[in-house]
Amino acid sequence: MTLTRRDFISRSAAGSVAGALGLLPSLAPAQIAMGDMQIDVVSDGSLTLPGGFIFDPMPKDALAPILEKYQLSQDVLTPQCNVTLLRMGDRVVLFDVGSGPDFAPNAGTLLTSLEGLGVTPEDVTDVVFTHAHPDHLWGLLDDFDDPLFTNAQYMIGQAEWDYWTNPNTVSEIGDARASFAVGAARRLAMIEDSVTFFKDGDEVMPGVAARASFGHTPGHMALEVRNGSEAVMILGDSIGNHHVAFERPEWASGSDQDAETAIKTRLSLLNQAATDKMRVIGYHLPGGVGYVDKTASGYSFVAGG
Template identity: 70%
Template sequence: MSVSRRDFLAGGAGLTATTALGLAGGVAHAEIALGAIKLDVVSDGSLSLPADFIFGPMPKDELAPIIKEYGLAPDILTPPCNVTLMRHGERTILFDVGSGPDFAPNSGTLLSSLEALGVAPEDVTDIVFTHAHPDHLWGLLDDFDDPLFTEASYMMGQAEWDYWMDPNTVHTIQSERTAFAVGAQRRLEMIQDQMSFFKDGQEILPGVAARASTGHTPGHMCFEIRDGSESVMVLGDCIGNHHVAFEQPAWISGSDQDGDTAAKTRVALLDQLASEKTRIIGYHLEGDGTGYVDKTATGYKFVAES
């Protein structure tokens, strides 16, 4: 019996490689039921980032007590990567696809996480992108550089697509992110015939509405998933961590491409989420990324569910 390259990757070999790296124990799994909608949060592993990638522009004296309070390492941050899987009727939907094999050594575990739920790549019917940074997009391809989700249709905000597919972006993006632009263009070109676009406020799928949350990237979107009176907001990276983004949301973060716009987005969204007591799923929030936003006297707090 012949075994295709994709079957090999999606099966036991992929799981064995993950276990060998010591990552299998880090597979996050949270379940959320919204009427007929089922959400699972699964792990794509974690990143290892220089702390200055986020903290660089921030006032060091005021930052120090936050680092101490949250027990953060002063030089390296290791945020988790939490991917949202939605199942509704005959649809199996992924919000972002993780890093794949080419971005970071401790990421790229999405396939084994999905396999634990009995979901194979060919079962995915729709993929919705929050934005096109590597840890959200590069999992589009397998180890052999072929599209992995062979039966899926793709959706992205029109402004996000236009930015990354603009040939000038490679030359105008911050120099340390040039590889982001090159990698995004190469991958998006491979799926452009299966791609559809949306704008702020559109219901892109039954029960899923797009919400502009720009700044981290020029066309970043988050998504409100609703059934009746219950809702969950899939944040992507517009609220990018569980510590300083909540404690001091108005501070400029080095992780954002447009720091001023991202800070305004963060402040407004946190205020809304706290006042409405909306459940959230954050791509890089601690644990499995699920929880709520609490308003405090000086800022906000992430209240994790697990």
Template identity: 65%
Template sequence: MPFTRRKFMASGASITAGAALGLAPFRTHAEITLGDIRLDVVSDGTLTLPSSATFGGLPQDQLAPIRTKYGLTGDVITPPCNITLMRRADRTILFDVGAGSDFMASTGQLLTSLDALAVAPEDVTDIVFTHAHPDHLWGVLDDFDDPLFPNAAYMIGQVEWDYWMNPNTVDEIGAERASFAVGAQRRLAMLEDQISFINDGEEIISGVAAHATFGHTPGHMSFEIKDGSNSVMVLGDCIGNHHVAFEQPAWIAGSDQDGEQGVKTRLALLDKLASEKTQIIGFHLAGGGMGYVDKTASGYAFVAGE
């Protein structure tokens, strides 16, 4: 099923091979039209991480040719942060809000990206969270700790909310992620009067259904946006990159809080997406984040949209 409409825009130089590795500038964005639904993928910038954050603990002999194939042989990786903007009639919906200015210097570009599409924070009517990790949630507050999107209603998975708001989580999540729990609790508490909770299979907005994709976090959700027989799946981080997660989906990812559950979710979802040829938008996938899943002889492959 081809994209109804797909557009790339770049400021200055044309998109080069760097874009294929997820290194395109944040001003690049991609667009799909599904009936009267318009989807734009805008950028919050990129993460800047040691390669061990993704590749640590994996079988290095089998990993080496994958890293070479995708040009990821250095000590640092810079996965993109792709945020889905949905517009339909009088609704303007964001799926996640990026990291804001508090997480790392290479993120926090969402408002600039939205401004390029003439979308102001006041225009956003709904914010839907896939999960509460910093690069998806922390951008919800401005520099004065006020909600950045003053007219928005918020939605998050019930399981995800319960996990992050549990006072024991900060002590149980592990030292490396303790700041994630503190940051999530503070921001979610600010939204408590404006947030509603999602469960698996619910239609949360007309044409948008929630799907439980647990593992990356305990209550991670993905969202299927549908018009007639055409659909797009907003993945969040349940398929966390365009290389190892596709080529070796049975490998436990260090970024998943429950690695074994993450594998089960990933394998089932990749099989379904490949067989149904569903369009996908991945938060950390390359080339604007949009594409398809192809089944290969040994695993799967991410095919960026045409």
């Protein structure tokens, strides 16, 4: 089966893109302790993407050695999906909620991963969304289409909420992504009575600050978690992979809705993380947690907490 970028975007919401490589997600969480903060990066499984979903806008001759270096297929990619869990005091916080059962056949394993840590959906006190793409949002509802995290308060960037709840978005986003817009609007409507909004620079809760990281989506947010001199940046999809996003962050990616803005965001975040020696958590980075190193020509991802 040959997967095209358009096939993935338009058909995966119906679960029709098969797990072509049959990969099983790792359920072992990465862990970071910062004072009274405990961060676990847990698996929501993985996606099976056509390579063109990311690579189509990139110069093929310059891309080839990067694919070889990272032993990547130009046809199929299988990125992990990493959800961040923060526990501090009486708060149990999820940053994004995964795919749920309706987006991709290899994803939707978040509840199993949380169970391994002794965390139930009822334990979750707060859910903070980086953005409203399906693999970050569609795990919001249970099998009865009710909110799964029954005791949670929800937080999302104001610009992101405004974009996905705008009735014009479904017709303006393009046919391939229209299902994303329909799915986001339906799910966000279910939490409108228990959601609060934040903007760039806001402290969304003690020790957690919002960082505008627009481009992948119009209102995408990263979150900086800080305890004293220690800090971790939860990137969401603002740095969406461990290969071309680091090696050539100035290249446009097919996965970004606003490629030029996303490039500026990537360059800013990579520079900050490398300069400050700050750990990063990436939704699709191998193992979830690592550092950013500056290289002669770009950056590199160094996995590990």
